[in-house]
Every structure is written in structure tokens, then in C-alpha cells.
Amino acid sequence: MSEIFSVFVLGFCFCFYVSVNTWHAYRIIQINERLQKPMTFKITWKDGLVITPWERPIGPTHGPSDPSSPSGSPVKDALDLAQDVPHSPLDQFAIKSFLDMRVGYLYISFTNPAFFMLLTLGLVFLLFHLVTKKGGGKSVPNAWQSLVELIYDFVPNLVNEQIGGLSGNVKQKFFPCISVTFTFSLFCNLQGMIPYSFTVTSHFLITLGLSFSIFIGITLVGFQRNGLHFLSFSLPAGVPLPLAPFLVLLELIPHSFRALSSGIRLFANMMAGHSSVKILSGSAWTMLCMNDLFYFIGDLGPLCLVLALTGLELGVAISQAHVSTISICIYLNDATNLHQTFFFVIFL
Amino acid sequence: MTRMEKFEMLEGAKSMGAGAATIASAGAAVGIGNVFSSLIHSVARNPSLAKQLFGYAILGFALTEAIALFALMMVFLILFVF
Numbered sequence: 001m002s003e004i005f006s007v008f009v010l011g012f013c014f015c016f017y018v019s020v021n022t023w024h025a026y027r028i029i030q031i032n033e034r035l036q037k038p039m040t041f042k043i044t045w046k047d048g049l050v051i052t053p054w055e056r057p058i059g060p061t062h063g064p065s066d067p068s069s070p071s072g073s074p075v076k077d078a079l080d081l082a083q084d085v086p087h088s089p090l091d092q093f094a095i096k097s098f099l100d101m102r103v104g105y106l107y108i109s110f111t112n113p114a115f116f117m118l119l120t121l122g123l124v125f126l127l128f129h130l131v132t133k134k135g136g137g138k139s140v141p142n143a144w145q146s147l148v149e150l151i152y153d154f155v156p157n158l159v160n161e162q163i164g165g166l167s168g169n170v171k172q173k174f175f176p177c178i179s180v181t182f183t184f185s186l187f188c189n190l191q192g193m194i195p196y197s198f199t200v201t202s203h204f205l206i207t208l209g210l211s212f213s214i215f216i217g218i219t220l221v222g223f224q225r226n227g228l229h230f231l232s233f234s235l236p237a238g239v240p241l242p243l244a245p246f247l248v249l250l251e252l253i254p255h256s257f258r259a260l261s262s263g264i265r266l267f268a269n270m271m272a273g274h275s276s277v278k279i280l281s282g283s284a285w286t287m288l289c290m291n292d293l294f295y296f297i298g299d300l301g302p303l304c305l306v307l308a309l310t311g312l313e314l315g316v317a318i319s320q321a322h323v324s325t326i327s328i329c330i331y332l333n334d335a336t337n338l339h340q341t342f343f344f345v346i347f348l
Numbered sequence: 349m350t351r352m353e354k355f356e357m358l359e360g361a362k363s364m365g366a367g368a369a370t371i372a373s374a375g376a377a378v379g380i381g382n383v384f385s386s387l388i389h390s391v392a393r394n395p396s397l398a399k400q401l402f403g404y405a406i407l408g409f410a411l412t413e414a415i416a417l418f419a420l421m422m423v424f425l426i427l428f429v430f
Binding site for chain 2: 088089090261264265267268269271272273275276316319320322323326
């Protein structure tokens with residue numbers, strides 16, 4: 001059953017990938033045709049500013065007009081058509097929609113992140129299915145089975161260790177949600193390491209959505225488990241009464257910051273890492289293309305730095321998934337066992 | 349002041365802001381050094397717990413590194429979005 005689903009998802013992703021690349025190729029042909037016309041060396045912007053091409057400012061200030069209505073100048077048209085030529089290191093995070101779908105005010109278009117999330121899902125299902133078919137793997141595991149067991153075993157250990165003070169049955173109720181969150185963020189992070197791929201978790205909308213939803217879920221679990229006594233979470237034991245209101249207010253701020261911090265931590269790590277690699281590799285490529293022996297030899301520096309940074313990125317991808325999962329378990333522990341710490345691990 | 353001059357001043361100001369915002373990684377550097385120094389101290393006291401303590405150290409490193417990356421994110425925000 002899951003093999004059908006994963007093959008379907010992967011086939012769907014493949015068809016979309018092929019069609020998008022065909023569309024990009026068509027755009028490049030359009031640009032080439034436009035560039036065949038004789039070029040004038042002045043670019044006229046919409047507000048009347050006239051500059052030469054080598055004065056064209058680089059960055060998001062290049063505001064394209066509507067590409068379907070060509071103006072008189074072929075260079076401007078070519079630049080308008082070539083809107084997807086990267087100008088800044090942050091252009092790799094651009095969200096392009098493949099299929100525009102609208103329902104009133106709601107945009108449900110099939111975009112870049114949606115495609116890559118489906119791809120992640122398909123890959124995870126495929127991996128888990130291929131390892132566990134024919135009766136759940138062998139007793140002496142091969143490498144793939146060890147990897148899947150490692151990913152799977154990581155979460156129950158975490159759940160058992162962090163959420164102390166409850167019976168095993170109750171604790172394991174949280175296991176599926178935390179396991180899916182961990183596997184999703186791990187595979188999304190790792191998928192961004194593939195060259196020319198798109199990192200889903202490098203958008204704060206996605207990671208903040210995930211962390212906000214989980215935070216709201218944890219609050220609901222706290223209220224369900226402890227009733228209104230959950231509000232005593234804000235007040236540690238043995239606090240004199242006049243100090244109480246200030247302490248409650250003060251405690252609410254770090255408590256609500258947790259939702260933000262989990263999401264922003266994952267987002268900032270992924271975005272900063274990918275931007276750094278892009279900037280460094282851009283400079284390494286430029287050094288490689290300058291016709292100078294010294295630059296060619298000196299290019300070893302940036303190239304080694306890009307190699308080291310990519311290795312660090314791989315470590316950060318795995319460790320940030322680990323850290324976000326551990327922090328979710330800690331918040332769950334705080335919500336269900338209001339400040340009764342059974343272990344010495346105390347985090348914000 | 350022509351539009352081009354204004355644009356160049358803006359780009360210069362952005363670069364200055366980005367450079368100033370990078371100073372925040374000094375705090376993160378001190379924090380990460382602190383984490384690993386505690387790791388060394390604690391492993392010297394109790395070498396049998398080295399593996400578990402290393403796990404905690406990596407967790408602490410990742411959390412502290414996140415603050416450095418908050419600063420880096422502000423740098424990219426100033427440089428490429430405004």
C-alpha cells in the first residue's frame with residue numbers, strides 16, 4: 001500500500017520537475033530570440049530614469065514591469081523576461097508557483113515548497129517501505145535497515161527520557177506526533193543539501209507554522225491534563241505573595257517566546273547556512289573564472305572553505321532536527337509535569 | 349541629489365549596518381567556548397560519562413549557535429531586503 005503511494009508521489013514530482021524545466025527552457029529560448037535584435041545601450045525605467053546597462057543596480061531594486069507588454073528597448077525586455085536570473089544570494093529562497101489556484105481570497109497554488117515537501121514525503125515512505133518489506137527486515141540488519149532503525153529509535157528514547165513522571169502508556173501517546181515532526185524536519189533539512197534543490201525549512205512561514213501548531217497543541221495538552229491548575233506553572237514554589245503578579249507576567253514572556261524560538265532557530269540555521277554557502281561559492285566561482293594564475297591558485301582557499309561549510313551544513317541539518325525535537329519534548333514535560341523536575345536538565 | 353547617488357548611499361548604509369550587526373557573533377563565540385570548556389572540565393572529572401556528556405555538549409552548542417544565527421539572519425535582512 002505504501003509502495004503505491006510513494007511511487008505515485010515520486011512519479012508526480014518527477015512529472016512536475018520535467019514540466020517546470022521545460023517551461024524554463026522555453027523562457028530561455030524567448031530571451032535568446034529577444035537578444036537577437038540590435039541592442040540600444042540605454043535602459044529606460046518606468047519612472048523615466050535613463051541609465052546605461054553597466055550602471056544597472058544589482059539587487060531587488062530592479063523592478064520589472066509586466067513582461068507580457070514589451071516596451072521599445074530590447075535590453076529591458078530581455079531583462080524583464082530573465083526575471084529568474086539570480087541577482088542576490090537570497091534568490092535561491094524564491095517561492096515560485098507551478099500551478100496558480102485561487103479560491104476567493106485563498107491562494108492554494110502548488111508552489112516550490114509544496115513540491116519539495118511532497119518529494120520528502122515520497123522519499124521517506126520509499127525508504128521505510130524498501131527496508132521493511134517482506135516481513136519487517138532481517139535480524140542482522142544491513143546498512144539501510146540500521147539507518148531506518150536509528151531514525152525510528154531516536155524518538156521513543158527521547159520521549160521516555162524527557163517526559164518523566166508519567167506511565168509508559170500515556171507517554172507513548174505523544175510518540176507519533178514527535179516522530180513525524182523529527183523525521184519531517186530531518187529529511188527536509190537533508191534534502192536542501194542536494195545542489196540546486198530547495199530547502200523547505202528555510203522559510204520561516206513553514207517552521208513557525210510547525211512550531212506554533214505544536215506549541216498550541218502542548219498548551220491544550222497541559223490544560224487537558226492538569227485543568228486550570230496548569231496556570232500554576234507560571235508561579236514557582238515558595239514565592240512570597242506580593243511578588244506573585246510580577247512573576248506571573250514575567251514568566252508568560254519566556255513561555256510564549258518558546259513558540260517563536262523553536263521556529264526561528266530552525267529557520268535561521270537553515271537560511272544562514274545556505275546563504276553563506278551561496279555567497280562563498282559565488283566568490284569561489286568568480287575567482288575561478290578570472291584569467292589570472294594567482295586568482296586560480298588562490299581559489300583553493302574559498303573552495304576548501306565551501307567544502308568545510310558544506311560539511312558543517314550537513315551536521316547542522318541533523319543537529320537542528322535533533323534540537324527542535326528535544327525542545328518539543330522539554331516543553332511537553334513542562335506542560336504535563338508543571339515544574340516538578342525529575343531530572344537535572346532544566347531549559348528555558 | 350540624483351537617484352543614482354541616493355541609491356549608492358543606501359547601499360553604503362546597508363553595508364555599514366550589516367558590518368555592525370555581525371559584532372553580535374562575539375557573544376555567541378564566548379558562549380560556545382563556555383559550553384565546550386565545561387565539557388572538558390566535566391569529562392576530566394568523570395571520564396566514564398564522556399559519551400553522554402558529549403551529547404549534552406552538542407545540544408548546548410546547537411542552541412548557542414542558534415543565537416549567532418539570529419544575528420546572521422538580521423545581517424542578511426539588512427543587506428538584502430531593505
